[in-house]
Amino acid sequence: MTVWDRPEPPTRPVPLDRERIVAAAIALADQGGLEAVSVRKVAARLDAGPMRLYGFIATKEELLDLMVDEVHAEILPDEQPADWREALRTLAHRTRQAALRHEWLADLLGGRPTLGPNGLAVTEATLGALDGLADLDTLMRAVETVSSYFTGAIRREIARLRAERATGLSEREWQRASGPHVTRMLATGRFPALAKVVYEGTDVDAETSFATGLEWVLDAVAAKLSPPPA
Structure with a gap:
């Protein structure tokens, strides 16, 4: 029970x-x-x-299950997205927003599916938007793929926030403090690909990075949901 x-x-x-x-x-x-x-x-x-x-x-595990389900009430969309892509996008962004409010959620994402009423409602809203677009196995792999992306991205973002608090340095401050070492290492010529990224790459904020990666994953999922050419 x-x-x-x-x-x-x-x-x-x-x-x-x-x-x-x-x-x-x-x-x-x-x-x-x-x-x-x-x-x-x-x-x-x-x-x-x-x-x-x-x-x-x-048990404490039951308490954690209840906590996760309670936060799923914040993830549940206010309105059911009609479009499958918007449904998965909404799931990803609302999960990220909930994790930024409750950083401990990142430690519990990716485990067993939550069986509470809010967690089941989130799953139903997500699967409902995908219903009929492909066979059930394909739909489940699509949801798992998107979930794997945003779970990993959220955990990385939360880990960086925790590192900032632990060191007392923001991302920019840490980069400046580490700059002399990185410059010396790149000057050896042993890391040409990394040097190109450091000196020519565009630095974007966490939200932009998350949104961009999500759209790329959704593009890949769309290719699997599209019917094969006649």
């Missing part, structure tokens, strides 16, 4: 329910990452005994 199928216990003496528990856990994770989340810490935030929480959740 999943956590969503199991009924909640009575709320006395301290008013308590899964919604309050999940909200407290998300607040802790937003402040300190997943390492800041434990049943004991959530209970303390709610001014309740830890054993009370075990009446609502059996």
